[in-house]
Amino acid sequence: MGRSIKTEDIIITPTTTSILAFKVNDYVEEPCVRCGSCILSCPADLQPVSIMNAVKRKDMSALKAFDTKNCIECGLCSYVCTSKINVTDYVKKGKAMIL
Numbered sequence: 131m132g133r134s135i136k137t138e139d140i141i142i143t144p145t146t147t148s149i150l151a152f153k154v155n156d157y158v159e160e161p162c163v164r165c166g167s168c169i170l171s172c173p174a175d176l177q178p179v180s181i182m183n184a185v186k187r188k189d190m191s192a193l194k195a196f197d198t199k200n201c202i203e204c205g206l207c208s209y210v211c212t213s214k215i216n217v218t219d220y221v222k223k224g225k226a227m228i229l
Contacts, residue, residue: 134205157214168207168217174200178207182220190228198224 142149168178177196184192198221207217 160213167210171206171210178217181224185220185224193224193228
């Protein structure tokens, strides 16, 4: 768990517990195949793919109905996605839209 930082401009404080550096892999995002992996892996029992589709449609009522604000942003939905969709980013956008 943690945040992905896309730049090298970060501040390290005494409370920083760890830093992980990975090689950049450019994946091609494919259309969702509706496998349900993101739903099964969600520890908050949300429907990340439905939230993603609501963000794409800009459907505020659906975002509230899917309890988007309860996402803990763990990143598991993006990690298990077989289509390499960064679902977590869509959920973050959805949270920002309803706040």
